[in-house]
Every structure is written in structure tokens, then in C-alpha cells.
Amino acid sequence: xxxxxxxxxxxxxxxxxAGITLFRRRMLETPRELAWEAARQALDSAGLTLRDIxxxxxxxxPDAFDGVHMKGEYLADGSGxxxxxxxxxxxxxxxxxxxxxxxxxxxxxxxxxxxxxxxEEKMSHARPHPQGVFxxxxxxxxxxxxxxxxxxxxxxxxxxxxHKCNVSKETIALVSVKNKRNALDxxxxxxxxxxxxxxxxxxxxxxxxxxxxxxxxxxDGAAALxxxxxxxxxxxxxxxxxxxxxxxxxxxxxWYNRELGYPRYVQYAARMAYKMAGIxxxxxxxxxxxxxxxxxYKELHHIExxxxxxxxxxxxxxxxxxxxxxxELPTSPSGGLLGVGNPIAAAGLMKAAELFWQxxxxxxxxxxxxxxxRGVAQAWGDLMQAGTVVVxxx
Amino acid sequence: xxxxxxxxxGTYLSEKDLRALPGLVEHTPDAKYMFxxxxxxxxxxxxxxxxxxxxxxxxxxxxxxxPPRSYCEYCFAPTGxxxxxxxxxxxxxxxxxxxxxxxxxxxKPEIIAVVRLYAPGYTGKRDEYEFxxxxxxxxxxxxxxxxxxxxxxxxxxxxxxxxxxxxxxxxDIECFEPVKS
Numbered sequence: 001x002x003x004x005x006x007x008x009x010x011x012x013x014x015x016x017x018a019g020i021t022l023f024r025r026r027m028l029e030t031p032r033e034l035a036w037e038a039a040r041q042a043l044d045s046a047g048l049t050l051r052d053i054x055x056x057x058x059x060x061x062p063d064a065f066d067g068v069h070m071k072g073e074y075l076a077d078g079s080g081x082x083x084x085x086x087x088x089x090x091x092x093x094x095x096x097x098x099x100x101x102x103x104x105x106x107x108x109x110x111x112x113x114x115x116x117x118x119x120e121e122k123m124s125h126a127r128p129h130p131q132g133v134f135x136x137x138x139x140x141x142x143x144x145x146x147x148x149x150x151x152x153x154x155x156x157x158x159x160x161x162x163h164k165c166n167v168s169k170e171t172i173a174l175v176s177v178k179n180k181r182n183a184l185d186x187x188x189x190x191x192x193x194x195x196x197x198x199x200x201x202x203x204x205x206x207x208x209x210x211x212x213x214x215x216x217x218x219x220d221g222a223a224a225l226x227x228x229x230x231x232x233x234x235x236x237x238x239x240x241x242x243x244x245x246x247x248x249x250x251x252x253x254x255w256y257n258r259e260l261g262y263p264r265y266v267q268y269a270a271r272m273a274y275k276m277a278g279i280x281x282x283x284x285x286x287x288x289x290x291x292x293x294x295x296x297y298k299e300l301h302h303i304e305x306x307x308x309x310x311x312x313x314x315x316x317x318x319x320x321x322x323x324x325x326x327x328e329l330p331t332s333p334s335g336g337l338l339g340v341g342n343p344i345a346a347a348g349l350m351k352a353a354e355l356f357w358q359x360x361x362x363x364x365x366x367x368x369x370x371x372x373x374r375g376v377a378q379a380w381g382d383l384m385q386a387g388t389v390v391v392x393x394x
Numbered sequence: 395x396x397x398x399x400x401x402x403x404g405t406y407l408s409e410k411d412l413r414a415l416p417g418l419v420e421h422t423p424d425a426k427y428m429f430x431x432x433x434x435x436x437x438x439x440x441x442x443x444x445x446x447x448x449x450x451x452x453x454x455x456x457x458x459x460x461p462p463r464s465y466c467e468y469c470f471a472p473t474g475x476x477x478x479x480x481x482x483x484x485x486x487x488x489x490x491x492x493x494x495x496x497x498x499x500x501x502k503p504e505i506i507a508v509v510r511l512y513a514p515g516y517t518g519k520r521d522e523y524e525f526x527x528x529x530x531x532x533x534x535x536x537x538x539x540x541x542x543x544x545x546x547x548x549x550x551x552x553x554x555x556x557x558x559x560x561x562x563x564x565x566d567i568e569c570f571e572p573v574k575s
Contacts, residue, residue: 022404026412029405037403124412131497140429141439142461143529145565149495152506160487160508163546187402207506208490208541221404252467256508256529257459259522260487 007276010110014233014240015100015392017046017226018353023190023341026124027220031066032078034222035120038346039080042116042224047236053226054112056081058088059099059119061344061381064133067125079118079224085111092137093294093381094248095119096223096348097388101246103227104390113229120222121343130218137383139253151215153384155207157260158297162209164261165312167300169209173200174318175296176213176338182325183335185365188350190341191217200296216294216336221343223350241359244374244391245279247272251385266305266380269387273376274307277391282307282376286391288329288358288368290351290377293336302378303331306389326369333358333368348379352390359394434462437476439562445554447481449513449526450474458513460526479526481552482573483511486527488545490537505532505540509550509570533569549573 019041021027021034029037035058043049058079060071068074072088079086089095089102096119103117123130134150161167174197183192195213203212233240247269251258258264270282279285291302300314308329309317317323323331334340334354337347355375357363374393380386407415431439434450438461441448449460453474457466466473488507494500511526532545533553539545550570560566 020402022402022406024404024406026407026409027404028407028411029403034404041403124407129497131493132495135495140427141431141435142564145563146506146529146531147495148506149491149493149497151493152489152491155489155491156487156506156508159489159540159546163487163543206491206493208492208537210489254461254463256486256527258524260508262523264523 009108011108011229013104013107013243014228014230015225015243015356016228016233016237016240017042017048018356019045019224020188020350020353021222023188023219023221023343023346025190025218025220027122031120031122032075034122034220035075035078035118038120038222038224039078039116039118042226046226048114048226050080053080053084053114053116055106055115056084056086057099057103057106057115057117058086059090059095059117059345059349060088061090061092061095061121062133062137064136065121065123065126065130075118075120080116091381091386091388093292093344094348094379094386094388095345095381096350097352097377097379097390098248099345099349100225100227100243100352100390101248101388103225104243104246107227107229113232115227116224117227117349118222118224119345119349121346122220123218123343124220149207151207151210153255154295154298155210157301157384158209158295160260161297161301165315167315169201170197171315171319172297172300173197173214175293175299176200178324179293179299179332179336179338181339182333182366183339186335186340188221188340189335190219192335192339210295214296216338216342219341219343219347221341221346223346223353225349225353225356239360239394241356241392241394244393245273245275245277247276247389249387253383253385255384262311263301263305263380263387265385265387266302266378266389267307269389270306270378273389273391279391283309286329286374286376287370287372288333288375289331290334290336290354290375291331292348292351292379293332293338294342296338299331299336302380305387306376306378325366330368333363333366348388351377351379355392359392432464434464438462442564442566443560443562445557447479447511447552449477449479451477457524458526460511460513460528477513479511479513481511483509483527483550485532485545485548485550486510488532488540490540503537505535505537507532507545507570530564530567531569534571
């Protein structure tokens, strides 16, 4: 049903600039200041000023994190959105990759020639712990009476994946080891470290099978991109990075009515993006990937949803080093959410920004070893059902 | 980054720094909500009070929905016939939680599961992927049973609260417990 999107594109769309702030557990700057820092840096990197920007897209996850119930409007001034067509988009954890998707349609439709796309999250406001904020995403009648914690559903999914694919915690922990190590080369990183599988297994057990080091941290931070139409892009840069395909879809929130070992919503979104990009064999045509990794098993789950490996095949390829930065198909060369940090919407946009830097060969020490022509970034969110995918090429 | 890691904007605060800031306001929002259970869930909750687990069947595709909805998500048609399922099913996945909703360490861990319910006559075309099921607590099994994987696929049934304690909530089922064979 989602494999036949009726999409009509007036202009090719390129990414021409990117910016990011530090990701940290808590920051002095206000959400607006963080948004402004990232936006200003993205404009600088594109060689543009706010005057050159036609439209603004803002992404931020639940209002409750910042404690402000109108986050689009609240962030608009810091995001350069005043007196311009400005919109805020939100699909939970999927937001970060939904931001470039929404910015893409603004340009692809011919509505705007240039878009500033900004994602911000400040989770440190919530007391006693941002986990409490997640209490408000559950179904009020069927789920909340059980007193759930968000980690429950990830743990349930991880356990199912382990069972379905016969994967050990040791193997899954390798994702955390890889991503935290990759993040040592990322200047924004909050949770970069050289750790071992034993460190992961010996960290505090939160909800078995999830240990502390299987999970990305709580973070503050912002990221931004500048998108431009083909004409504008060629005018401002010699090395535009093209958005070749976008895809997004929702499954339903009745997550306990479906197989948890495979992310169908990611696959549907990926099919849409690949079709648009003319990709028939993603496992061959994609050079590197930034799959969403708020939990270590999630990267494997999403690699399979993105059809970069067959169902249940990702753990074996991981063990063989296939997904290392020097491997056949590097995944999360940035360090991902596990290593760079997880200011929710900003973390997803960080992944899209990583495609931009890698495809321009500007990723410095993080640059993947093999030549790269095409990458995919993906995020996932809300209550186990939003899938967002973007494919970029140089 | 193009600058290869020149200092990025942003100022990190430690917990101590944070406490020293002016303007930390201790405040508990006094927001209260009354939720309507709606057409399908109301009947489901009444069923629970009577010790029954009710579902609803789509007349077009044959999917059985537990918990029920008043429309089929796939056919976008109103659902029809109500069905009662026994409540027996098998454990799809289960975990042990050591933390509360607010991330505090709990004294006694809880076992949480997704139960795939048996529904005779379920003809959903994708019944390997979709199924009638409930999210609930598991009892009568040990942490060890969860960690070794013994519980996955285990046959379970609801453990009902006594009728006089039921209030028409998912908590009228205390937990799901193993079926003794």
C-alpha cells in the first residue's frame, strides 16, 4: 500500500549546509539559544544568511521535555522562523529525520527555494527524570493503569528480537561498543568511550535485558540543515548533497498486537525512499547507513528494516565487523545516539547531517574508509510505530 | 564537521552548577484528566468486570481485535460481531523491570509481558505478524524463567481479581499466570 506513493517533484533538492551544538546531559543555553547556535552554524557553512532563507521547518519531540506547550512557536525566533512560512513537525523519536523530509517537500513542491531545518531538544528540564514525561505517551485506558516505564517496550522488543533471531546480549552489546568508539571522533559527543562488552553487561540492569550501557543517554542539544532547490544549490556550492529519496509511515500504537521482532514501519518507509531514489538492492547500492540507535539492539533491528541485511542476519554481520567504520557497510559512523547522545529530535537530524558530512568527505576522523556515494539515515518513534527514512547521494 | 572539531557552541552544566542557577522552581503541575473509554473499550472494560475478555471481529477481513476497536484499521470499516476469548494465550515476549515509571530503583522487580491470545476463528491474513493480544504483568514465574527464555511461548491465563474488587479496568486482571497442565 505504501509502495506506490503518488509523488510529483518540481525540483531536485540538495543539502548545502549543516550545523550542530555540543550534546550534553544538561546545558546552560535555553532551547531557543541552542536552536539559534545550530541554525547560525548551518547558515555559515552554506555561505548564506537568514535573508536568503524562504521557509523554516522546526522539529522537536514532546512538548513536555522543554515544559513549553507550543514548542514550534517558542523556538521560531531562535530558528530564524519569524515572518516566514514556518512549521513545526513532530513524530516522536522519528522527528529528527522527519525534519529533512518536511524541508524536502517544501522545496520539491516548488514552494520554497531554500529551507532552514532546525531540530532542538532539551531533556534536562524534566524533574525528577525525563522518564516521567514518557508517562503521557501511553494509552490512558489500556496501558497507563499498569504504571509503565518507556524502557519496558524497548526491553520487550529486544527480548523478542533475541528470541526470534537467537541473539545473545553479548552480540547486541557490540553495537554499543562500536558506536561509543566511533563517537570518540565526534566533536559534539556526550557518551563517547572505549568500552568492552563486559562493561555493558556489568552496567546497571534497568529492565532486563536492557542494561544502562545498552541505552543512549538523556541529552540537550540542537542540529540544523540548510536545503536548497537545484538552481539555488548549484549557485551556492560546488558540492551539493542530493536528497534522492524520502519515506515515512506509521504503524498503529497497538504494539502488543503485532510481531515485535521486526520493524514493519521502517521497511515501509524505506521502500518508499528507495523507490524514489531508484534503489532496487539497498544492501548493494547503499554505501553507509545511520540507522536509529537509541538502544543497541535497535540498530540491528533497523538495519534489517532498512533491508541492508536479511531478517535476523544483522547480528552475524555485526560480529564479522561488516558494520565497522572500515567495514563493508559502515553503520553509525558518527557514533549514533549511543555515542554522540540523544537529544531526541536533534539526534535524528545529527544522523542526517552525518550523511551530508560523509558525502562531502568532510567528516574528518570519522570519514568512512571506502568511497561513498550514497547513504541512508533513519529514525523511529512514538509508541513503536513511526518510521522516517532519507537517502542522500553526492 | 568541516572544521574538524573546532569547539562547538554549547555550555555544559554539572548537576552542582544547575542547582546554583537562579530560577530553579520546584513545582508540580496540577493537571488532571478524565478520559472517556469510548465505544469499543467501554464494552471491553465492562467485560473485564464480569471476568470476560471480549474482542471484536471485522466482517470483511476476519481479523479479531483484542483489545477491541470500533473500526477495522485495515479495511476502515465498522467492526461487527463481538466474540469472547478464553483469555488463554502464549507469552510473546517478557522482561523484568527494576525501575519505576520515574526511573527510581524498585524494591521488588516486576515481570512484564505481551501475551498472544488464542482466538478461534481468527483469519487475519497476516496472522504471523498480527494477533489479538494484551500487554500485562506476569506472575507465577521467576526472574530466572524470564532470563533463560523459558517463559517465551509459555501457555498462560488471566488471574482475575475477586468480583467485588473489579472496577472495569485492565487491572481487574491482576496478572497472567502459567496454565498448569
